[in-house]
Amino acid sequence: MALDERKLEVLRAIVEDYVATQEPVGSKALVERHNLRVSPATVRNDMAVLEEEGYIRQPHTSAGRVPTDAGYRLFVDKLSRVKPLSPAERRAIERFLIGAVDLDDVVHRTVRLLAQLTRQVAVVQYPSLSRASVRHFELVPISTTRLMVVMIAETGRVEQRLVDLPGPILADDVTELRRRVNEKLVGKRLVDTPPLVEALVEEAGPGLRPPMTVLSTVLLETLVERAEERIALAGTANLARGGLLDFQGSLRPILEALEEEVILLKLFGEVEPSMTRVRIGDENEIEDLRSASIVATGYGPGSIVVGGMGVLGPTRMDYPANIATVRAVARYVGDLLGQG
Amino acid sequence: MALDERKLEVLRAIVEDYVATQEPVGSKALVERHNLRVSPATVRNDMAVLEEEGYIRQPHTSAGRVPTDAGYRLFVDKLSRVKPLSPAERRAIERFLIGAVDLDDVVHRTVRLLAQLTRQVAVVQYPSLSRASVRHFELVPISTTRLMVVMIAETGRVEQRLVDLPGPILADDVTELRRRVNEKLVGKRLVDTPPLVEALVEEAGPGLRPPMTVLSTVLLETLVERAEERIALAGTANLARGGLLDFQGSLRPILEALEEEVILLKLFGEVEPSMTRVRIGDENEIEDLRSASIVATGYGPGSIVVGGMGVLGPTRMDYPANIATVRAVARYVGDLLGQG
């Protein structure tokens, strides 16, 4: 059966009321709070249909209705208009981020800001090394057979590795290596460098061949492949709000999942450009997070995505507000990265 | 009134039983489980005294007794023998830490190990920059007027800063700067460097004076003074064990406190060499942690302390076991830092 206009309106009203009050909502209360132009009895009929379709359910016979995960899904996809941020919130974002001194600081502030604005658990992935582009490579001779490779990413992140050379190297050769590496790789995303690094080895003259080979190995193995992804977390205390009504009883599984960086990366790292992804309850693959919802989005300078961020909370969350906030913060941080 | 031998024995039995069972312990159960050579009635008299002295209390009239914070304190100070670690635990420590590849990894593994062994929340302070000694300084010319300063600490931590020079500099001068800086500072603790850095400026010839001045400013301002302290956390899910019996009802204040790095640094960073500090319940200055206890100790290579680590849990925790574990892990990590 197709859901007509009013039934959708009823669903929206149920979701909004339930999110606000945390209590099952009945037909009478609904018509009072929202000005539906019909009687409670009519709403009851609509509710019966919505229940049959799987969008709402009764916790017990003769209690009010509560949205199901499918109900939230429909709400998010079709029924919710994005709430614009209040000017106060916009100001908060600016004020919070404006004093950041370096990349760590930006991430740190961002995650706290998100947690504070949404009152949920916030997660921010550090700008991913592999998706960032290279600003500069520096080669520093430590001894005649050792080099330190320093890579500075466009996002400001700096990584260094030690390289043991097969034999002594001349200062001029180091200079030449540096020139070639920078010429080839600067401006490229790390994830795109492997073929370029291969080419560097090919093109190296016989004298430079051995050191370049070792260097390329280090670049590929430790920078591209093993690029560790880092995660910042804040607002776990928000889980303990709302008594234990959300998350039926125990926070333990949730807290456990939040400690697994692998899980967080899966949830917040797999983001496509300029798309906000919402996972509701059951839609989550992680068993422990079946009673939670996640709002995640990518961020980065311009249309490039260098990492993900988002919030996690009970399925009963204010989706429109959280989506708006996550997007706004992501956008702001992206701009910030573009400048610095 | 002085507490005689047996009364202390009774207190120890109460603490041990309560920690194990999480239930108020009565006189009858006590004489059964521990082989006190007296009758329940005698134990009751002792209990009455212990209660008067403030070491135990009754949750309600005619319930068993529960240790007070003062009771735990007495237990920790006078009554508990340190439990030696089981061979399994020793093996676990080795196996867990042996594969660590770099400093981040060591800290990360350590904090998880601690959380796992103690089943409490674990906290590890990254080796403090300011208390670490310098292994090497590297100066990298980025352009003719820009240097990158890379500092490698004895603990393996690496920090880098950019320095804008007042004017162009020659390669030879960079080499000379590098030589002088390393000669003066290598092997010294960062916290002790300020006078040495001053001296470097004094001793620099007229040509080197301007770049050395700028360099010294950067060293002092961003490495010594603003040496940010970092913290790793794990095992928050352990807070949710034991239902909500510990932490009377809400985890929220605890989780909030754990998110404040300042608080954690205060709790785990203020450690004296080779001393394990135990803070029990009320002894905590932080309001929100009045229902928690903390076991903290310093760690570092040999007798040097480069940071703190420890665990946090309900006042009702197994102090002897946790103290032993924290000490053992700290010692092991210290040795590891000494080698690498």
Place this chain on the structure above:
DNA sequence: ACTGGCACTCGCGAAGTGGGAGTGCCAGTG
């Protein structure tokens, strides 16, 4: 100084109860 006995206290879980919110259904109406 310790013990056995005894009356007493009181928290806790089980069982019972009434109120009320909310429902489904149905006959009636524009």
Place this chain on the structure above:
DNA sequence: CACTGGCACTCCCACTTCGCGAGTGCCAGT
């Protein structure tokens, strides 16, 4: 045909009652 008002029904929840039993304090006895 869509909506409405009325009505009987369901059943959760908060509240009370009640009996049990663990545990106590005290006291007289050894």
